[in-house]
Amino acid sequence: MSSQEMLRWINEQFKGTNQLTEKTLDYENKYIVLFYVKSMIDKALLQKIIIKPFFEMANEHQLRSYLLALPQFQKVESKEQLLFEITNGYTLVVIQDDLFLFDLKLSKNDQVNTTTVETTIHGSQLALSDNLLTNINVIRSTYHEPSLVTEFFTKGGANKQKVAMIYDKEKVNKDVLNIIRKRLQSVDKQVISATTQLNNFLNNKRFSLFPQMIMTERPDRIIYNIAGGKVILLEDGNPQSLAAPVVFFDFMTTMEDNYHTLLVSIFLKTLRYVGLFISLLLPGLYVGVTSYSPEVFRTELALTVAGSRIGVPFSSFVEVLFMLFFMELLLEASIRLPKVVSATATTVGGLILGTAVTEASLSSNIMVIIVSAVAISTFVIPVNEMAFSIRIVRFLLLVIASLFGLAGLALGLFVLIMYLVSISSFGEPYLRFYNFQKQKERTEEHI
Amino acid sequence: MQKTTNKTRVFILLILSMLTLLSGCEFKDIDKVTFISMIGIDQSDNSDKPFKVTVKLYVPTSSFKQSPKPQYAYLTENGETLSEAIRLLETHSDKKLDFGHAKLVIIGEELLKANKEKEILDLLIRRPDIQLISWVAIGRPNAEEIIKMVPKSETAAYPAIFNYFDDNGTESPYSVSTFLFDFRRRMVESGIDAILPIIEMEQEESQFKINKAYILADGKKPHELSSHNTMLYNLLSMNIDIGDLIVNEEGHSFIAKIDTIKSKYKVKVQNDNQVRLDLDIKLFGYVSESKQSMQTKSLPKYNQLLEAEAKKSITDFFTEMLEAGYDPLGFGLKYKATTLPNQRMSMEEWQDAYKNAEINLNITSGLKSTGTIQ
Numbered sequence: 001m002s003s004q005e006m007l008r009w010i011n012e013q014f015k016g017t018n019q020l021t022e023k024t025l026d027y028e029n030k031y032i033v034l035f036y037v038k039s040m041i042d043k044a045l046l047q048k049i050i051i052k053p054f055f056e057m058a059n060e061h062q063l064r065s066y067l068l069a070l071p072q073f074q075k076v077e078s079k080e081q082l083l084f085e086i087t088n089g090y091t092l093v094v095i096q097d098d099l100f101l102f103d104l105k106l107s108k109n110d111q112v113n114t115t116t117v118e119t120t121i122h123g124s125q126l127a128l129s130d131n132l133l134t135n136i137n138v139i140r141s142t143y144h145e146p147s148l149v150t151e152f153f154t155k156g157g158a159n160k161q162k163v164a165m166i167y168d169k170e171k172v173n174k175d176v177l178n179i180i181r182k183r184l185q186s187v188d189k190q191v192i193s194a195t196t197q198l199n200n201f202l203n204n205k206r207f208s209l210f211p212q213m214i215m216t217e218r219p220d221r222i223i224y225n226i227a228g229g230k231v232i233l234l235e236d237g238n239p240q241s242l243a244a245p246v247v248f249f250d251f252m253t254t255m256e257d258n259y260h261t262l263l264v265s266i267f268l269k270t271l272r273y274v275g276l277f278i279s280l281l282l283p284g285l286y287v288g289v290t291s292y293s294p295e296v297f298r299t300e301l302a303l304t305v306a307g308s309r310i311g312v313p314f315s316s317f318v319e320v321l322f323m324l325f326f327m328e329l330l331l332e333a334s335i336r337l338p339k340v341v342s343a344t345a346t347t348v349g350g351l352i353l354g355t356a357v358t359e360a361s362l363s364s365n366i367m368v369i370i371v372s373a374v375a376i377s378t379f380v381i382p383v384n385e386m387a388f389s390i391r392i393v394r395f396l397l398l399v400i401a402s403l404f405g406l407a408g409l410a411l412g413l414f415v416l417i418m419y420l421v422s423i424s425s426f427g428e429p430y431l432r433f434y435n436f437q438k439q440k441e442r443t444e445e446h447i
Numbered sequence: 448m449q450k451t452t453n454k455t456r457v458f459i460l461l462i463l464s465m466l467t468l469l470s471g472c473e474f475k476d477i478d479k480v481t482f483i484s485m486i487g488i489d490q491s492d493n494s495d496k497p498f499k500v501t502v503k504l505y506v507p508t509s510s511f512k513q514s515p516k517p518q519y520a521y522l523t524e525n526g527e528t529l530s531e532a533i534r535l536l537e538t539h540s541d542k543k544l545d546f547g548h549a550k551l552v553i554i555g556e557e558l559l560k561a562n563k564e565k566e567i568l569d570l571l572i573r574r575p576d577i578q579l580i581s582w583v584a585i586g587r588p589n590a591e592e593i594i595k596m597v598p599k600s601e602t603a604a605y606p607a608i609f610n611y612f613d614d615n616g617t618e619s620p621y622s623v624s625t626f627l628f629d630f631r632r633r634m635v636e637s638g639i640d641a642i643l644p645i646i647e648m649e650q651e652e653s654q655f656k657i658n659k660a661y662i663l664a665d666g667k668k669p670h671e672l673s674s675h676n677t678m679l680y681n682l683l684s685m686n687i688d689i690g691d692l693i694v695n696e697e698g699h700s701f702i703a704k705i706d707t708i709k710s711k712y713k714v715k716v717q718n719d720n721q722v723r724l725d726l727d728i729k730l731f732g733y734v735s736e737s738k739q740s741m742q743t744k745s746l747p748k749y750n751q752l753l754e755a756e757a758k759k760s761i762t763d764f765f766t767e768m769l770e771a772g773y774d775p776l777g778f779g780l781k782y783k784a785t786t787l788p789n790q791r792m793s794m795e796e797w798q799d800a801y802k803n804a805e806i807n808l809n810i811t812s813g814l815k816s817t818g819t820i821q
Binding site: 290291292293294295299300302303304305306307309310312315316402 | 476550
């Protein structure tokens with residue numbers, strides 16, 4: 001296809017819209033034509049590196065050599081690529097019959113954000129940005145290995161977002177890499193607007209409770225995962241990345257664990273696991289113990305609980321459900337609300353509701369303590385995705401405990417563990433505590 | 448077709464979610480349960496219904512801070528058997544009686560003298576909600592009076608009497624505490640005899656007094672131990688490490704406070720089924736009270752005096768035990784455990800041999816100080 005035909009085709013594609021700008025430069029027997037989408041390009045840059053040199057160059061030959069030497073230069077391979085790049089912010093330069101593409105894209109979203117989801121005290125406070133290339137830049141500039149590979153995919157039938165898959169080709173788990181690549185290629189959705197959507201599209205399951213990939217916005221976590229042989233997925237326009245494969249215990253670690261002294265991080269980890277179990281089991285335990293086997297309590301506690309339930313009209317599990325439901329509402333509301341209003345919501349919900357509920361004896365004092373303990377311990381789980389899953393599991397365990405008592409709760413926990421053992425993340429066991437295979441390989445290497 | 452299945456699905460889901468709001472039979476809210484704090488079993492005057500069961504119930508209050516005074520309710524019922532009495536007790540209460548928190552079982556002294564403790568034991572062991580880790584004690588003059596007494600020092604929710612038995616409150620060498628499971632084991636097992644503390648009341652009925660014990664054995668009259676012997680039992684069985692021995696000899700008069708005791712017992716069988724009990728006891732402690740001034744350099748002398756005194760006391764204790772044929776320290780069990788079955792004498796033979804046993808007592812005392820700084 002000749003360049004003339006290509007230009008005609010491009011013009012046809014943009015026909016009826018006033019998107020494409022055509023600019024003809026003609027001065028001292030030099031003649032070029034520029035095509036670009038005005039809203040996508042950096043006009044100052046265009047002026048500086050193309051228009052200004054055009055008027056300073058002695059002849060077209062020199063201009064052509066100059067343009068070819070520019071780092072923004074890219075070759076034209078097909079008309080589809082040409083069209084895609086123009087919509088993507090490239091500028092097309094026509095000299096005689098030759099077509100040259102120049103990346104003059106203007107990005108307003110390449111500022112690196114500060115961490116908002118995974119905040120830490122130690123370590124970097126910077127997260128990823130919304131811009132894919134900036135993100136790759138951030139990753140590359142902290143991971144200096146030539147083996148780092150970036151593969152690009154274009155996903156989303158309608159919005160055609162760029163998805164990047166980053167891994168260290170020497171350390172990566174090859175099986176996982178192949179599975180992810182295959183599944184990524186077979187993803188067929190019209191609009192993909194967030195990286196975390198891929199979590200659902202890649203796991204091949206309709207109902208899944210636990211996340212199969214870990215979401216992170218911290219570059220240090222990404223580097224840590226790449227070095228550990230994981231695959232990172234990034235999408236343009238998204239400040240979050242996904243890492244796969246994962247085990248359950250990944251969701252219970254923060255990057256800070258590596259930055260603290262050993263004993264401090266052991267303490268913090270213990271705290272987190274205790275929090276996990278409290279938030280999972282406490283509501284169920286309350287119902288199971290108060291209604292099925294009160295002899296588990298200390299006598300004083302049993303009497304206090306019995307006393308504080310005087311006048312409460314509901315049985316214990318309705319009471320727990322009722323309070324947990326309001327807690328969940330409060331949690332959800334404080335996420336969705338504008339920041340200005342959310343402080344009021346917490347005050348009204350937490351303080352006023354909490355005290356008023358006990359004043360009106362709709363719920364016992366101890367119940368309010370339990371619900372707040374549960375709410376606080378849910379926040380201890382460092383990765384947000386897992387906290388959401390735990391909130392659902394908690395309700396399931398509560399229902400089982402209200403039907404079958406403490407024995408049911410124990411069995412429910414057992415079933416949960418069995419479920420976690422049965423699932424896998426891209427072929428890797430989800431609840432793997434320790435990787436014997438890897439350790440074996442490592443020792444063999446040493447020998 | 449598709450529509451109807453969807454409808455049934457929705458219906459089932461709805462019903463299921465509504466079902467969770469209904470409580471089942473096993474489900475019992477904690478405010479519909481009354482907790483029993485202790486059980487008393489007496490002999491009643493009615494010979495048709497010989498068992499009289501008294502239970503002490505906790506009355507729950509919404510806040511112990513607002514009402515720190517203890518509040519209890521009492522239920523009493525006679526019955527032909529214990530289970531009948533308990534069944535009838537349930538008709539006295541609007542809430543479910545829960546034995547799960549009953550920490551103490553008091554058996555009336557008269558019932559004990561009528562040798563009915565085995566009958567009682569059966570129900571206490573079989574009933575699932577009675578904890579095997581509850582304590583068993585004898586009530587003097589009867590269980591009901593002990594149960595109904597609330598001492599002045601008592602605070603809400605935790606009866607003062609429990610403090611005598613658990614290791615959190617008072618730790619006196621004069622009171623023994625026996626768990627239900629241990630009581631049963633000692634009753635059933637041959638070669639070791641059960642020991643139960645006696646709960647008495649002070650004259651003014653404001654405090655309990657627990658410093659004596661009964662030794663029980665199957666088919667024998669219960670034997671009462673004096674306070675001194677109870678303390679010696681506690682020391683010898685190493686239940687409690689502390690104890691006082693009063694030395695009053697050779698013009699010296701002091702009290703040795705024992706804080707550590709190490710003892711080794713051996714059962715040696717000689718020819719003709721003659722049993723020798725080898726007791727090797729080491730006592731450590733200091734002088735806690737003295738009428739004379741004491742010199743640190745003469746500690747060896749005091750040790751000798753203490754050894755002599757301890758030997759006398761312990762020999763007296765064992766003589767009393769052997770004469771009555773009681774074996775609270777479990778020498779018979781030790782003999783059974785360390786002898787092969789074909790070389791072992793029968794339990795009857797052992798009983799006779801035990802009564803005529805020779806005691807070989809070897810006491811080493813190690814007073815560490817005279818208790819004062821010179």
